[in-house]
Amino acid sequence: xxxxxxxxxxxxxxxxxxxxxxxxxxxxxxxxxxxxxxxxxxxxxxxxxxxxxxxxxxxxxxxxxxxxxxxxxxxxxxxxxxxxxxxxxxxxxxxxxxxxxxxxxxxxxxxxxxx
Amino acid sequence: xxxxxxxxxxxxxxxxxxxxxxxxxxxxxxxxxxxxxxxxxxxxxxxxxxxxxxxxxxxxxxxxxxxxxxxxxxxxxxxxxxxxxxxxxxxxxxxxxxxxxxxxxxxxxxxx
Numbered sequence: 001x002x003x004x005x006x007x008x009x010x011x012x013x014x015x016x017x018x019x020x021x022x023x024x025x026x027x028x029x030x031x032x033x034x035x036x037x038x039x040x041x042x043x044x045x046x047x048x049x050x051x052x053x054x055x056x057x058x059x060x061x062x063x064x065x066x067x068x069x070x071x072x073x074x075x076x077x078x079x080x081x082x083x084x085x086x087x088x089x090x091x092x093x094x095x096x097x098x099x100x101x102x103x104x105x106x107x108x109x110x111x112x113x114x115x
Numbered sequence: 116x117x118x119x120x121x122x123x124x125x126x127x128x129x130x131x132x133x134x135x136x137x138x139x140x141x142x143x144x145x146x147x148x149x150x151x152x153x154x155x156x157x158x159x160x161x162x163x164x165x166x167x168x169x170x171x172x173x174x175x176x177x178x179x180x181x182x183x184x185x186x187x188x189x190x191x192x193x194x195x196x197x198x199x200x201x202x203x204x205x206x207x208x209x210x211x212x213x214x215x216x217x218x219x220x221x222x223x224x225x226x227x
Binding site: 035042045050055093106109 | 213220
């Protein structure tokens with residue numbers, strides 16, 4: 001398996017623009033997590049899905065952020081409109097819930113810069 | 116939720132064992148301890164996990180105290196490529212609904 005695949009790897013946009021980050025989880029995994037990492041706040045969980053259903057979105061900073069998982073092999077995190085304070089590295093991770101081992105595998109991340 | 120406490124940073128000599136401590140004094144009886152690391156500019160990587168027994172794999176060993184209030188991650192022969200931020204995490208949530216909460220971690224620098 002190629003692992004968790006995120007795209008794009010880097011995104012530079014201007015304030016007010018819509019940004020869409022994409023994630024393809026590992027085949028067979030049934031849980032997907034979106035994290036955001038900044039120097040100030042570290043690695044924060046934004047939202048996670050089990051079996052394509054959002055379970056906990058309490059980490060989503062505000063209504064400008066939304067996430068979807070239309071099927072088991074694809075998820076998006078959208079920011080509309082984007083602001084400079086959204087600049088961060090966004091990671092996606094997936095795992096197979098229900099297993100005792102329950103390892104989360106992370107993608108390489110998307111580095112977002114909002115000017 | 117159980118919280119963890121780790122030293123902010125530590126240095127280690129190449130080829131020597133690196134012992135990374137972690138305190139989790141409020142851990143519950145069925146909560147696992149996980150260790151991840153993050154090499155600069157990469158996504159976090161799983162290292163090892165355990166409940167109450169000591170564990171070993173190809174990357175590291177995990178020693179959990181009998182009262183489970185603390186643990187130590189051991190990198191047996193540290194290399195320069197082990198320089199990273201190491202996170203000790205207590206997995207929380209009911210069965211089938213687990214999630215991880217990352218703290219600040221320990222920045223480990225392996226020196227030649």
